[in-house]
Amino acid sequence: MSITIKDIANELDISVTAVSKALNDRKDISDELKSKVKKVAEEMNYSPNTIAQRLVNNKSNTIGVFVLSRQPEEKIREEENFGFKFLTGILEESNKRGYDILLFSTNSDLIKEKSYLKLCRERKVEGAVFTGLRLDDPHLEEIRNSEIPISIIDTYIEGENVGYVTTDNEAGVNKALNHLWSLGHRNIAMVNGHKKAQISKIRFKYFEKFLKNRNSFNPELVFEGDFSMDSGYKCAQKIIELDKDHRPTAIFAASDLMAIGIIKAFKDANLNIPEEISIVGFDNIFTGEYVKPSLTTISQNAIEMGEKAVEMIINESFRSQKEIYIKPELVKRDSCKKIN
Amino acid sequence: MSITIKDIANELDISVTAVSKALNDRKDISDELKSKVKKVAEEMNYSPNTIAQRLVNNKSNTIGVFVLSRQPEEKIREEENFGFKFLTGILEESNKRGYDILLFSTNSDLIKEKSYLKLCRERKVEGAVFTGLRLDDPHLEEIRNSEIPISIIDTYIEGENVGYVTTDNEAGVNKALNHLWSLGHRNIAMVNGHKKAQISKIRFKYFEKFLKNRNSFNPELVFEGDFSMDSGYKCAQKIIELDKDHRPTAIFAASDLMAIGIIKAFKDANLNIPEEISIVGFDNIFTGEYVKPSLTTISQNAIEMGEKAVEMIINESFRSQKEIYIKPELVKRDSCKKIN
DNA sequence: TTGTACGCGTTATCAA
DNA sequence: TTGATAACGCGTACAA
Numbered sequence: 001m002s003i004t005i006k007d008i009a010n011e012l013d014i015s016v017t018a019v020s021k022a023l024n025d026r027k028d029i030s031d032e033l034k035s036k037v038k039k040v041a042e043e044m045n046y047s048p049n050t051i052a053q054r055l056v057n058n059k060s061n062t063i064g065v066f067v068l069s070r071q072p073e074e075k076i077r078e079e080e081n082f083g084f085k086f087l088t089g090i091l092e093e094s095n096k097r098g099y100d101i102l103l104f105s106t107n108s109d110l111i112k113e114k115s116y117l118k119l120c121r122e123r124k125v126e127g128a129v130f131t132g133l134r135l136d137d138p139h140l141e142e143i144r145n146s147e148i149p150i151s152i153i154d155t156y157i158e159g160e161n162v163g164y165v166t167t168d169n170e171a172g173v174n175k176a177l178n179h180l181w182s183l184g185h186r187n188i189a190m191v192n193g194h195k196k197a198q199i200s201k202i203r204f205k206y207f208e209k210f211l212k213n214r215n216s217f218n219p220e221l222v223f224e225g226d227f228s229m230d231s232g233y234k235c236a237q238k239i240i241e242l243d244k245d246h247r248p249t250a251i252f253a254a255s256d257l258m259a260i261g262i263i264k265a266f267k268d269a270n271l272n273i274p275e276e277i278s279i280v281g282f283d284n285i286f287t288g289e290y291v292k293p294s295l296t297t298i299s300q301n302a303i304e305m306g307e308k309a310v311e312m313i314i315n316e317s318f319r320s321q322k323e324i325y326i327k328p329e330l331v332k333r334d335s336c337k338k339i340n
Numbered sequence: 341m342s343i344t345i346k347d348i349a350n351e352l353d354i355s356v357t358a359v360s361k362a363l364n365d366r367k368d369i370s371d372e373l374k375s376k377v378k379k380v381a382e383e384m385n386y387s388p389n390t391i392a393q394r395l396v397n398n399k400s401n402t403i404g405v406f407v408l409s410r411q412p413e414e415k416i417r418e419e420e421n422f423g424f425k426f427l428t429g430i431l432e433e434s435n436k437r438g439y440d441i442l443l444f445s446t447n448s449d450l451i452k453e454k455s456y457l458k459l460c461r462e463r464k465v466e467g468a469v470f471t472g473l474r475l476d477d478p479h480l481e482e483i484r485n486s487e488i489p490i491s492i493i494d495t496y497i498e499g500e501n502v503g504y505v506t507t508d509n510e511a512g513v514n515k516a517l518n519h520l521w522s523l524g525h526r527n528i529a530m531v532n533g534h535k536k537a538q539i540s541k542i543r544f545k546y547f548e549k550f551l552k553n554r555n556s557f558n559p560e561l562v563f564e565g566d567f568s569m570d571s572g573y574k575c576a577q578k579i580i581e582l583d584k585d586h587r588p589t590a591i592f593a594a595s596d597l598m599a600i601g602i603i604k605a606f607k608d609a610n611l612n613i614p615e616e617i618s619i620v621g622f623d624n625i626f627t628g629e630y631v632k633p634s635l636t637t638i639s640q641n642a643i644e645m646g647e648k649a650v651e652m653i654i655n656e657s658f659r660s661q662k663e664i665y666i667k668p669e670l671v672k673r674d675s676c677k678k679i680n
Numbered sequence: 681t682t683g684t685a686c687g688c689g690t691t692a693t694c695a696a
Numbered sequence: 697t698t699g700a701t702a703a704c705g706c707g708t709a710c711a712a
Contacts, residue, residue, distance in 0.1 A: 049464065124342075394704095
């Protein structure tokens with residue numbers, strides 16, 4: 001049994017009210033008593049019971065976080081989990097502001113039998129952050145109607161209490177394609193993520209727009225992966241099978257993992273990169289710098305995205321701004337080459 | 341204001357006690373009432389208030405997790421954070437067993453002004469998992485004397501309620517060195533982590549033992565890094581500066597990040613790997629497969645380590661076993677070569 | 681300035 | 697089988 005304010009009150013032979021007030025530095029209590037109480041509390045190694053405080057204050061000071069996996073679940077054990085990148089920002093921002101982070105896993109029974117929102121409501125979290133939310137998630141409608149403030153990274157959902165933090169995908173796609181275009185590429189393929197991720201649709205939209213504006217869009221050069229390395233590899237194989245005439249000179253991949261898979265496939269087919277084909281990825285994961293050739297990519301500031309997601313929930317003024325776009329950067333490395 | 345059992349009681353004109361019992365499937369209540377209550381609860385979209393439940397049951401069902409950074413803090417934003425690997429295991433195991441995960445960040449003010457244990461006590465967590473705990477941590481003594489069950493990944497601390505989960509470092513070091521030894525290497529250097537990490541000391545101990553047993557230990561070939569890539573790079577520079585006669589033919593690095601830094605340094609000095617020198621890392625991070633040459637390394641099963649850390653806390657029988665060693669594997673890739 | 685009494689939402693005890 | 701009451705630890709009107 002731990003020490004409570006009652007124990008302190010008994011020790012000093014005063015009321016629990018006095019102790020509570022003293023510990024909370026209320027001004028309707030003498031400095032003398034304050035210091036006496038604090039001293040004894042210290043001596044007795046008292047820790048306030050947050051649970052009781054939360055109950056009486058009707059405030060949990062907690063934010064729920066759902067790190068779902070963008071990639072297929074069976075692969076997150078091997079590959080870099082991009083979702084955790086956001087977590088760094090989420091964590092620091094929350095703790096800095098005095099909020100606890102309650103973290104939920106993807107494939108727990110918890111989530112399978114209870115909805116995200118039920119988990120949140122039961123714990124009285126004051127907000128929730130989602131990463132990796134898919135469009136075929138069974139609880140989407142519920143999120144839309146949430147009475148709890150929610151911010152979702154990389155998935156836009158219309159809803160009173162739902163905010164959106166994402167990379168400025170239009171800027172990102174344009175930076176990638178501008179880079180390729182300026183290198184002379186006119187025949188550009190896209191290896192996209194799966195359709196269950198909204199960013200796939202969005203990135204495709206801007207991809208299409210960019211090339212259509214330049215009369216260079218070819219729907220046959222759009223391939224669907226699932227963000228994983230494997231899927232990139234498989235899409236690349238299809239590209240390799242194309243007639244030399246129809247083969248694109250460059251590929252824009254919607255994730256670095258897929259880009260790495262693509263590089264692998266080309267290597268396995270004894271085709272050199274960037275000589276045979278140029279590749280641009282998306283994410284700027286750590287590994288991208290170390291593949292051969294090193295990967296040109298669009299860098300997402302995942303940590304800042306995590307921070308903003310939290311800010312949006314906590315900060316009232318922020319909540320009026322329900323869409324936040326983080327600027328991406330083009331990271332030039334060696335997987336692209338000027339066309340001759 | 342959310343719905344409480346009181347609201348349900350009013351609605352049905354019965355007592356809150358009856359509602360509570362019905363919702364908890366107590367057997368001293370009629371099936372008829374049970375189903376009636378459950379139906380109404382459903383209709384009213386009732387969610388139990390976990391906070392109140394926890395207060396009255398005096399059970400938080402929560403585990404605290406501290407992901408501290410093994411690498412220097414300023415680098416975790418760029419480099420792969422190995423700590424998050426453990427998190428996957430911790431999360432799934434906890435949620436599976438019905439426990440919530442409360443996650444704390446490294447450099448929050450929270451941790452700076454309050455001790456880890458104070459944070460835990462206030463929140464009444466039933467156990468805590470630490471990763472990346474350093475030997476110069478100011479709260480070490482407090483952890484040792486913790487009244488709350490604690491499991492620490494990769495740092496052994498003697499203490500009534502303190503458990504230890506780690507890779508079997510002796511096996512790991514031996515696998516690495518046996519591999520090099522069998523390739524003919526006799527002049528082997530070590531690039532270790534900083535001394536603030538216990539695994540550094542342990543890995544060094546077995547490194548020394550292995551080579552002393554074979555009369556091949558040379559203390560001048562032991563270098564101290566800090567697990568980061570930079571530090572590996574710098575240690576490698578020192579090795580490169582050595583006379584050709586004294587230069588080792590192989591390096592064992594205590595982390596893959598350092599190993600990658602080493603590879604970089606050698607490349608920058610126009611020295612080929614594995615021709616000039618063989619390298620074995622530790623961790624098996626994702627990137628290791630993609631550096632050139634790909635990195636031979638000792639694979640840690642971080643996910644299993646996370647799971648065990650949680651099991652140890654929750655499972656009573658497990659807690660009697662306070663040390664758990666997870667088997668590492670040698671992953672042979674291209675950074676080692678037979679000596680001629 | 682201090683203390684009494686009540687309530688937060690829930691469960692447990694015991695009486696009806 | 698059901699319900700009144702107390703309790704968990706704390707904060708807060710309001711009274712003293």
